[in-house]
Amino acid sequence: MLLEVIRKKHPLILNHANTVTQQHVADGISMLGASPLMSQEQLEIPEMVKISQAVVINIGTLQETTLPELILMGQIANQAEIPVILDPVAVAMPYRSDFVKRLMKEVKFDVIRGNAAEIAWFAGMSSQGQGIDADTRIEVQTSIPKRSAQLTEAVIVQTGATDVITDGKRSWRVKNDNPLLAVNVGSGDLLSGIIGSFAAVTKDYLQAGLEATMLMGAAGQLASAKVHNQPGQLMPALMDQLYAITEKQIEQISEVNEE
Numbered sequence: 001m002l003l004e005v006i007r008k009k010h011p012l013i014l015n016h017a018n019t020v021t022q023q024h025v026a027d028g029i030s031m032l033g034a035s036p037l038m039s040q041e042q043l044e045i046p047e048m049v050k051i052s053q054a055v056v057i058n059i060g061t062l063q064e065t066t067l068p069e070l071i072l073m074g075q076i077a078n079q080a081e082i083p084v085i086l087d088p089v090a091v092a093m094p095y096r097s098d099f100v101k102r103l104m105k106e107v108k109f110d111v112i113r114g115n116a117a118e119i120a121w122f123a124g125m126s127s128q129g130q131g132i133d134a135d136t137r138i139e140v141q142t143s144i145p146k147r148s149a150q151l152t153e154a155v156i157v158q159t160g161a162t163d164v165i166t167d168g169k170r171s172w173r174v175k176n177d178n179p180l181l182a183v184n185v186g187s188g189d190l191l192s193g194i195i196g197s198f199a200a201v202t203k204d205y206l207q208a209g210l211e212a213t214m215l216m217g218a219a220g221q222l223a224s225a226k227v228h229n230q231p232g233q234l235m236p237a238l239m240d241q242l243y244a245i246t247e248k249q250i251e252q253i254s255e256v257n258e259e
């Protein structure tokens with residue numbers, strides 16, 4: 001298991017976060033044992049990527065003027081062979097689709113983490129979801145994330161009531177009992193940062209995606225049990241669990257099936 005490796009190595013995770021949830025992302029990465037760094041300035045990107053062990057690009061509050069910075073971030077990381085994770089927030093909206101196409105022309109992404117509507121877009125399916133939220137009707141078909149993985153050559157982590165982790169050949173489902181996570185804006189962004197933390201300590205990005213998703217699911221369940229249906233209390237409780245959770249607890253709590 002990789003969590004103990006993260007806690008020992010304390011890898012540096014460079015994030016282009018969105019401006020809505022970046023505090024949650026930074027806190028979560030730090031609580032679980034890695035080290036977050038947020039940057040949005042193109043001129044410092046080369047020196048920042050150089051000291052990082054993973055790069056996470058979240059397009060939640062994208063701007064046209066930041067595209068060159070994101071390309072530079074991704075390209076330097078690609079050259080340095082450190083993992084690059086994409087969180088394609090609301091990618092099915094036409095302008096965002098175009099933005100991500102231009103980004104993916106220049107940058108190879110190792111892992112893409114999104115909800116079902118976002119992941120379906122990479123498979124050529126045109127559901128536009130509802131802004132940042134997925135259309136839950138298309139959530140659990142493994143064939144769609146598999147196709148997305150094959151077309152992008154990235155590991156796909158599709159989140160929802162059931163999470164799917166796939167490289168297009170092997171696939172796992174992780175079942176969640178955490179509806180409080182779904183209403184907390186930024187839990188997906190946080191998971192993308194956590195995936196960056198796991199990918200930072202292994203070249204097996206499929207395993208990184210799986211273990212990160214299991215951690216989030218297990219920590220989410222422990223936190224949900226503590227806050228008694230008060231979703232506003234969930235984020236601090238989740239942070240406490242990310243800090244304290246053990247690999248043994250994750251194994252005991254997670255409901256994981258390989259397909």
Ligand SMILES: Nc1ncnc2c1ncn2[C@@H]1O[C@H](COP(=O)(O)OP(=O)(O)OP(=O)(O)O)[C@@H](O)[C@H]1O
Pocket residue numbers: 089114115116132133134159160161162163176177178179180181182184185186187188189190191216217
């Ligand atoms: N209906 C649900 N039941 C249980 N868990 C869920 C449900 N929907 C999402 N989750 C969990 O919530 C976390 C975030 O996934 P979600 O699909 O909501 O991401 P997202 O839409 O990108 O969120 P955001 O944009 O707010 O960050 C994941 O860990 C996922 O397992």
Ligand SMILES: Cc1ncsc1CCO
Pocket residue numbers: 018020021059060061089132185186189
């Ligand atoms: C609400 C919202 N809008 C843009 S990014 C974001 C956070 C969820 O990704």
Ligand SMILES: [Mg+2]
Pocket residue numbers: 089090114115132188189
């Ligand atoms: Mg999202």
